[in-house]
Amino acid sequence: xxxxxxxxxxxxxxxxxxxxxxxxxxxxxxxxxxxxxxxxxxxxxxxxxxxxxxxxxxxxxxxxxxxxxxxxxxxxxxxxxxxxxxxxxxxxxxxxxxxxxxxxxxxxxxxxxxxxxxxxxxxxxxxxxxxxxxxxxxxxxxxxxxxxxxxxxxxxxxxxxxxxxxxxxxxxxxxxxxxxxxxxxxxxxxxxxxxxxxxxxxxxxxxxxxxxxxxxxxxxxxxxxxxxxxxxxxxxxxxxxxxxxxxxxxxxxxxxxxxxxxxxxxxxxxxxxxxxxxxxxxxxxxxxxxxxxxxxxxxxxxxxxxxxxxxxxxxxxxxxxxxxxxxxxxxxxxxxxxxxxxxxxxxxxxxxxxxxxxxxxxxxxxxxxxxxxxxxxxxxxxxxxxxxxxxxxxxxxxxxxxxxxxxxxxxxxxxxxxxxxxxxxxxxxxxxxxxxxxxxxxxxxxxxxxxxxxxxxxxxxxxxxxxxxxxxxxxx
Numbered sequence: 276x277x278x279x280x281x282x283x284x285x286x287x288x289x290x291x292x293x294x295x296x297x298x299x300x301x302x303x304x305x306x307x308x309x310x311x312x313x314x315x316x317x318x319x320x321x322x323x324x325x326x327x328x329x330x331x332x333x334x335x336x337x338x339x340x341x342x343x344x345x346x347x348x349x350x351x352x353x354x355x356x357x358x359x360x361x362x363x364x365x366x367x368x369x370x371x372x373x374x375x376x377x378x379x380x381x382x383x384x385x386x387x388x389x390x391x392x393x394x395x396x397x398x399x400x401x402x403x404x405x406x407x408x409x410x411x412x413x414x415x416x417x418x419x420x421x422x423x424x425x426x427x428x429x430x431x432x433x434x435x436x437x438x439x440x441x442x443x444x445x446x447x448x449x450x451x452x453x454x455x456x457x458x459x460x461x462x463x464x465x466x467x468x469x470x471x472x473x474x475x476x477x478x479x480x481x482x483x484x485x486x487x488x489x490x491x492x493x494x495x496x497x498x499x500x501x502x503x504x505x506x507x508x509x510x511x512x513x514x515x516x517x518x519x520x521x522x523x524x525x526x527x528x529x530x531x532x533x534x535x536x537x538x539x540x541x542x543x544x545x546x547x548x549x550x551x552x553x554x555x556x557x558x559x560x561x562x563x564x565x566x567x568x569x570x571x572x573x574x575x576x577x578x579x580x581x582x583x584x585x586x587x588x589x590x591x592x593x594x595x596x597x598x599x600x601x602x603x604x605x606x607x608x609x610x611x612x613x614x615x616x617x618x619x620x621x622x623x624x625x626x627x628x629x630x631x632x633x634x635x636x637x638x639x640x641x642x643x644x645x646x647x648x649x650x651x652x653x654x655x656x657x658x659x660x661x662x663x664x665x666x667x668x669x670x671x672x673x674x675x676x677x678x679x680x681x682x683x684x685x686x687x688x689x690x691x692x693x694x695x696x697x698x699x700x701x702x703x704x705x706x707x708x709x710x711x712x713x714x715x716x717x718x719x720x721x722x723x724x725x726x727x728x729x730x731x732x733x734x735x736x737x738x739x740x741x742x743x744x745x746x747x748x749x750x751x
Contacts, residue, residue, distance in 0.1 A: 412460055413490050413743040415497040420490065422460055427552035427560070428489055429453050434534075436663075444649075453551065459486040463744040483745060490743050498735040500563045503570035516562065523561045531557065574731045575724055586715045590708045596718075597711050600660070602701040605674050606638050607655040609648035611691040625685055625692040632682065638696060647691070656698075670695065 408423035433449045459482035507515060528543075531554075537543035544554040590597065608628050615621040628645045632638045639654030649664060650657050659666065659674050666674070667688040677683055677697045686693040706714075 410460075410464070411744075412463070412486075413494055413741070415494055415741050416501060416739045418497055418501065420493050420497070422457075423551070424493065425456055425460065425486070425489055426453060427556050428493070429456065430547075430550050430552060432489070449550070455482050456486060456489070459483055460744065467744060467748055487743075487745055490745070494741055494743070495732055496564055496567045498732060498739060498741070499567035499571050501739065502735055503566050515566065519562050519565045520558065522565065523558050527557070527561055571728065571731065575727045577720075577724065579720075579723055581716050581719050585719065586712055587708065589715050589719055590711060594705070597706040599701070599704060599706055601703045603659045603674055604698040604700075605657055605659065605677075606642065606696045606698060607648045607650065607657050607670075608632070608638065608642055608646045608694040609651070609655075609691055610693075611647045613691075614647060621692055622685070625694060629682070629685065629694045632694075648693075669693075 408421060408426070410422050411419045412422055412425060413420040429449055429452050433445055433452065436448075459479075462479055463483065463486065504512070528540075531547075532538075532543050535543050535546040537546055540554060547553050547557060608625070610621050610625040610628070612618075612621055615624060624645075628641050631641050631645075637654075639656065642648065642651045642655030646655050648655055648657075657664075659671070667690065669686050669688040670693060673683050673686055673693075673695050674697065677695065679697050679699060681696065683693075683695045686695065
């Protein structure tokens with residue numbers, strides 16, 4: 276099963292950077308038949324084109340509905356409360372909150388409303404339920420990974436693909452991923468505390484796989500981080516921390532503040548807390564990940580020689596990897612209904628930018644300036660088939676049917692109005708060895724690096740006990 280694009284989390288992806296080649300668009304001569312509201316290619320004169328009213332923009336949400344909330348208006352009547360993970364009196368075991376004794380216990384989510392319990396005295400604290408975010412979902416030696424630690428990874432996971440999405444898509448992806456992870460962890464705890472041999476539906480399996488990918492990367496990072504702490508001399512650790520913290524302040528902090536639109540650290544921290552993390556947590560995570568990345572390089576040889584004969588053997592051994600299906604490179608101009616006040620304004624907007632291209636302007640420059648498509652920042656250039664992006668039936672028909680170099684008429688689908696142009700088509704076939712050499716070199720290098728990393732991580736796991744909530748329960 277192919278992993279979702281947001282969750283391609285590997286050490287090789289973190290440690291290695293690959294480049295991509297950009298194509299050159301073919302020029303399209305000006306046309307005497309410009310785009311217009313009443314007449315354009317494919318439309319009969321006077322025909323009315325049905326364009327739906329723009330959908331209402333959803334209100335921005337700062338916290339997913341399934342998170343604990345103190346808002347008395349929160350409707351959680353149909354949401355199951357977190358299961359009872361462990362009997363009383365067993366603090367610190369797998370699946371339990373980090374703190375369960377005395378006044379140090381965190382407020383919990385009430386079974387009937389899911390809202391945070393508030394303490395008004397020692398009697399309340401004594402009967403408080405542990406906060407859901409404090410429950411342990413994995414352990415690496417004596418270190419714990421909690422529900423909150425998992426959810427704090429969501430913004431960075433979504434940000435890895437931020438350039439491919441609009442702002443609305445980023446927010447919806449973040450909320451959807453958060454909801455799915457919360458549900459996956461609740462389901463995992465329920466399975467551990469429920470009867471054996473439970474039947475699991477496919478959607479639950481997919482959520483568990485997604486949670487497993489995130490936990491795997493967090494566990495590996497923590498294993499390497501702890502190994503570094505054990506082996507770096509104690510007197511040298513403060514200097515290492517100062518250097519990494521300085522890197523956070525110079526590299527990460529300005530970017531975080533820009534994305535949050537924050538003018539101060541306090542505003543940034545408030546924004547991050549609305550997303551389920553905090554400035555202190557982000558700084559701690561940056562320190563752990565950076566130290567782990569630096570330390571793992573001590574155990575990996577990145578400069579192993581790759582000979583011509585080794586590349587040729589790889590090509591002959593994996594011929595199917597170099598079979599290519601038909602490929603279409605195309606350019607895209609888009610006006611989204613959600614960003615227009617009316618259907619007339621949407622049609623006028625797409626007609627204006629289409630006429631600019633027909634008037635001689637570069638489609639790539641027009642896309643960067645006025646298009647609202649997912650690749651507008653890259654000049655509207657797209658490739659089909661594209662595993663990471665959905666294409667409506669209307670656009671797919673146009674991309675398959677248009678002659679190379681010809682601008683399409685205005686195309687309408689559920690999302691908006693579009694103009695496309697096919698740049699080139701490549702028929703299916705097998706890439707020659709000469710063309711594939713660089714790809715083969717990168718593949719062999721990454722496989723060797725991953726093998727060394729896997730061996731190192733396996734050795735750390737032999738020395739350090741690791742547990743996750745997804746592990747099957749041990750039978751007595």
